[in-house]
Amino acid sequence: MLKEERVVDILLVEDNPGDVELTQEAFEGSKFRNKLHVARDGDEALDFFYKRGDFVDAVTPDVVLLDLNLPKTDGREVLALMKSDEAFKDLPVIVLTSSQMDRDVLEKFDLPSNCYIVKPIDLSQFFKALKHLDGIWVDIIQSFERK
DSSP: OOOTTOOEEEEEEOOOHHHHHHHHHHHHTOSSOEEEEEEOSHHHHHHHHHTOGGGTTOOOOSEEEEESSOSSSOHHHHHHHHHHSTTTTTSOEEEEESSHHHHHHHHHTTOOOSEEEEOOSSHHHHHHHHHHHHHHHHHHHHHOOOO
């Protein structure tokens, strides 16, 4: 379990307002203290990482939840840029996808992520999938050192 004072910074890169709201609700009941930051397209995600524009004071997140199908810069491009940049290549990334085909595309082009969550249509399944992040990532997030 994380120390009480430790806050996990999570960057959600998601353009669907409904999915953003669901993710916020899912993390409200999390077992660890967290702050959910939101980038609504690929360009905003890159601005967040490189602390540009509206995100000059952004923190380096502990983990990224990345939707693949984004407006402007696509999620696949964001992932490729992250993993090719020394500053972000070890940052844990959880890809949020709506289909198995997206996972296949990532593997075909050798775009590394730490895991995939296929977004279910059923609300309770979506909450359940996000809740599993508590158990899966707490140890990894604890050991991840910001550079």
